[in-house]
Amino acid sequence: MLLPLQQLFVTRLVITPMTIDKDTIPRIARLARLEIAPERQSALSEELASILSWVEQLNALDTSAVEPLASVTGHDLPLRDDIVTDGNDPDAVLSNAPEKTSNFFVVPKVVE
Amino acid sequence: MTKSVSPLVEGRTGPWEVIIGLEVHAQVSSQAKLFSGSSAAFGAGPNEHVSLVDAAMPGMLPVINRFCVEQAVRTGLGLNAEINLVSVFDRKNYFYADLPQGYQISQFKQPIVGEGSINITLSDGSSRDIGIERLHLEQDAGKSMHDQHPTKSFIDLNRSGVALMEIVSKPDMRSAEEAAAYVSKLRAILRFLGTCDGNMEQGSLRADCNVSVRRPGEPLGTRTETKNLNSIRFIAQAINSEVARQIEILEDGGTIDQETRLFDNATGQTRPMRSKEDAHDYRYFPDPDLLPLKLDAAWVDQIRDTLPELPDALRARLLNQYGLTPYDASLISEDRAVAAYYETAAAGQDAKIVANWMTVELFGALNKMGLDLADSPVKPEQLGKLVARITDGTISGRIAKDVFALMLESGADPDQVIEEKGFKQVSDTGAIEAMIDAVLADNADKVAEYRGGKDKLFGFFVGQVMKASQGQANPGVVNGLLKQKLDG
Numbered sequence: 001m002l003l004p005l006q007q008l009f010v011t012r013l014v015i016t017p018m019t020i021d022k023d024t025i026p027r028i029a030r031l032a033r034l035e036i037a038p039e040r041q042s043a044l045s046e047e048l049a050s051i052l053s054w055v056e057q058l059n060a061l062d063t064s065a066v067e068p069l070a071s072v073t074g075h076d077l078p079l080r081d082d083i084v085t086d087g088n089d090p091d092a093v094l095s096n097a098p099e100k101t102s103n104f105f106v107v108p109k110v111v112e
Numbered sequence: 113m114t115k116s117v118s119p120l121v122e123g124r125t126g127p128w129e130v131i132i133g134l135e136v137h138a139q140v141s142s143q144a145k146l147f148s149g150s151s152a153a154f155g156a157g158p159n160e161h162v163s164l165v166d167a168a169m170p171g172m173l174p175v176i177n178r179f180c181v182e183q184a185v186r187t188g189l190g191l192n193a194e195i196n197l198v199s200v201f202d203r204k205n206y207f208y209a210d211l212p213q214g215y216q217i218s219q220f221k222q223p224i225v226g227e228g229s230i231n232i233t234l235s236d237g238s239s240r241d242i243g244i245e246r247l248h249l250e251q252d253a254g255k256s257m258h259d260q261h262p263t264k265s266f267i268d269l270n271r272s273g274v275a276l277m278e279i280v281s282k283p284d285m286r287s288a289e290e291a292a293a294y295v296s297k298l299r300a301i302l303r304f305l306g307t308c309d310g311n312m313e314q315g316s317l318r319a320d321c322n323v324s325v326r327r328p329g330e331p332l333g334t335r336t337e338t339k340n341l342n343s344i345r346f347i348a349q350a351i352n353s354e355v356a357r358q359i360e361i362l363e364d365g366g367t368i369d370q371e372t373r374l375f376d377n378a379t380g381q382t383r384p385m386r387s388k389e390d391a392h393d394y395r396y397f398p399d400p401d402l403l404p405l406k407l408d409a410a411w412v413d414q415i416r417d418t419l420p421e422l423p424d425a426l427r428a429r430l431l432n433q434y435g436l437t438p439y440d441a442s443l444i445s446e447d448r449a450v451a452a453y454y455e456t457a458a459a460g461q462d463a464k465i466v467a468n469w470m471t472v473e474l475f476g477a478l479n480k481m482g483l484d485l486a487d488s489p490v491k492p493e494q495l496g497k498l499v500a501r502i503t504d505g506t507i508s509g510r511i512a513k514d515v516f517a518l519m520l521e522s523g524a525d526p527d528q529v530i531e532e533k534g535f536k537q538v539s540d541t542g543a544i545e546a547m548i549d550a551v552l553a554d555n556a557d558k559v560a561e562y563r564g565g566k567d568k569l570f571g572f573f574v575g576q577v578m579k580a581s582q583g584q585a586n587p588g589v590v591n592g593l594l595k596q597k598l599d600g
Contacts, residue, residue: 031393033207070200070404077403082143082179086163087150093162093269103158104266107209109258 018052020045119287120328123359128325130355131332132291133283134347136298137276138308139252139316140183146251146275147174147217154314158268166273168212173401180275181405182415183307184224184249187277189416190305191244193228197409199248201402204394210254210267218278220396223248224405230281230301231424232293233442242294243282252276271315277308283322283332288348288355295319295344300423300446312342319347323354325362333358334368338375338382350375354382426451434463443471449485456492461499469499473513477520489523490516498526506530507537511583539586541593544577547585548593551576562598573598 025045029036036044090103099106120127145152148165165172188195200222203215225247233239254269279298285291299317302308310317319342324335336358338350358368373382421429427445430436436444444454444467458466474495478488490498498516501507507515507530518529530536538544551573552559562569577590 031205031395070398075403077405078175079178079181080144080149080175082177083149084144084151085149086144086165087148087161090157090159090162093159093164093167099264101266103160104257104260104268105159105209106261106264106266109261109263109265110209110256 018049018056020049020052119289121325121355121359123363125363127328128355128359128362129328130286130351131283131324131326131335132285132287132351133322133335134281134285134291134294135320135322136279136281136295137252137318137320138187138279138298138302138310140180140249140275140277141307141309142177142179142183142275144177145273146177146180146249148273150273152274154316156270158266159270161270162272166212166269168214174217174399176402176405177275180249181224181407183275183305184247184277185407185412186305186415186419187279187302187307188225188228188247189412189419190301190307190422191225191228191230191247191279193244193247194226195407195412196222196224196226197407197412198222199224199405201249201399201405202396203399204250204396206394208253208256209265210256210269210272212254212269212272216251216253217399217402218250218396219248222404224407230294230297232290232297233427233438234289234293235439237438239438240284240290242284242290245280245282247277247279250276250278288351291321291351292344292348295347296446297423304420304422304426304448306420312344315342318342321347321351321354323351323358324368325355325358333362334370336368336371336373336382338373339385341375346375346377349380350382353380357382430454434458434467436464436467440464440467440471447485453485453488453492457496457499459496461496462503465499465502466496469495469516473516477516481520489521490519491523494519494525501526501530505537505539505586507535508583508587511535511537514583535584537586538581538584539589541589544581544585544589544593545597547577547580548573548590548597551580552597559598570594570598 022041022045025036025041025048094100094103094105097105120129122128139152140146142152144150145163145166148163150163150166151161153161163172165174185195199219201217202220204218204220205215207214223246227246228244229241230244231239231241252271252274254267254272257266257268260266281294285294295317299310299312302317303310308316312318318340321338321341322335323338324333326333336354338354341347341350354373361368369384372385374385375382423445427441430441430445430451431438444450454467454470457470474488474490478485483489498512498519501515502509502512515526515529515533515535518524518533519526522529555573555576558569558572562573573594574587574590577594578585578587581590
């Protein structure tokens with residue numbers, strides 16, 4: 001299902017529409033730890049393809065002489081001094097943990 | 113300096129060439145973490161050195177530690193590497209229980225340091241350059257403990273967010289010995305620079321080893337990566353076992369799977385990680401929470417101006433100033449404390465004999481006693497004085513070992529030990545002559561045999577006289593007098 005704005009751009013596509021093969025949706029869902037029912041996968045595949053196609057339009061522009069834009073604020077990366085100013089509060093850190101013991105987070109066993 | 117040739121490994125069906133590349137993770141010696149103000153110190157109770165940034169609570173933002181940036185630049189300069197005045201932080205995405213963000217902040221396409229090189233010296237005295245591909249800054253993950261509970265893992269985030277320098281070599285190493293020499297040298301450079309303490313037991317320095325084999329001259333084979341080796345001995349063991357495993361598979365007609373493996377300290381073997389096929393799909397992208405890191409060229413120059421004497425320069429100085437062998441010079445230049453001890457001990461003494469005593473006797477003894485050089489009962493001035501007593505003829509080299517053993521026990525001065533134990537070497541020809549006469553009289557039959565042409569008996573006579581003097585006769589004097597008396 002597309003939002004009206006996206007639909008507008010999709011209809012004005014100047015580039016071959018992207019396609020997403022049927023294995024991609026389950027693979028990226030697994031990487032993102034999302035559970036997606038099989039019956040929803042083909043619809044999602046079409047939606048993602050149209051979003052990608054929409055972004056693909058940018059390829060029509062020649063940006064070879066343009067510096068990548070990292071930020072629009074014009075600020076530089078702020079730096080911090082090497083001084084310990086934080087930590088030493090395990091109770092706060094663990095306060096939302098579903099399970100904890102002797103100040104450790106406790107999770108289902110993930111052994112490698 | 114000779115150039116080493118690639119050592120080959122002989123298989124059942126012919127020789128194989130080993131190709132090794134290393135990724136070393138070196139913890140920056142900083143007070144605070146890379147992007148938060150919590151402590152980076154080792155050994156706190158669980159989750160004590162954790163801020164809400166390190167625990168990846170929603171809305172927390174990273175702010176980079178200037179000191180960590182400076183240490184990365186300093187290390188890059190120490191590795192003769194190019195410093196990139198603009199570098200970018202990326203997110204490396206994967207899920208693991210000890211990675212609360214769900215991604216590691218690292219540098220992918222634009223690292224802070226580019227290509228450099230390290231010169232290594234092998235035990236045969238040959239040396240070669242190993243290329244550095246890059247150095248980048250990244251966060252460490254937390255620590256999982258799997259042995260505390262049958263169905264649960266325990267997570268401690270104290271390491272989460274600690275600053276690491278990942279130093280990636282080019283695939284330039286050809287044997288476990290070269291890999292070990294590379295890590296030793298890299299560790300020495302880091303310690304001289306003071307950018308990483310190099311403490312492998314505490315995990316401040318860990319290596320991932322990429323290993324493949326090929327027939328000489330053929331294209332590269334498929335590599336495996338053995339992760340998280342925390343000692344130089346384990347690195348060598350893991351490489352050797354991996355090389356043997358790969359050659360065995362290939363010679364049996366099999367193929368190598370590109371995979372991540374783990375090293376088992378107990379067996380000395382590697383085994384595959386229970387890998388997921390997606391393990392390497394990290395979906396890197398620039399971290400939107402961090403702007404590009406821009407360095408001022410003048411600041412980089414300022415750091416360059418404060419670099420200390422590094423192992424290569426120190427080694428060259430030891431070679432020139434003291435005339436040491438390349439191997440001794442490498443050994444002594446590996447650690448600044450070792451070099452300082454040596455230079456104090458060697459001041460005014462025979463520098464080569466001091467080097468020999470230090471690398472053989474002193475290191476051997478400290479090793480046996482489980483002591484660091486800093487805790488040595490024998491101080492450098494005392495070792496120098498002991499060597500002085502050998503070269504001025506007060507004691508023989510053999511007696512010096514006894515004196516040294518007593519010095520190790522008591523921490524006493526060599527002169528005091530020599531005086532108290534009456535170790536002074538006898539160079540008085542009259543006394544030695546008397547001993548020789550007695551030995552010759554007691555062994556009249558052997559004297560006859562010697563004079564009849566059995567030259568080898570000369571050593572026997574020397575031994576007898578030394579024994580009669582309880583080792584204190586000057587061997588040079590004994591030799592000279594014996595010759596006169598037997599041959600004269």
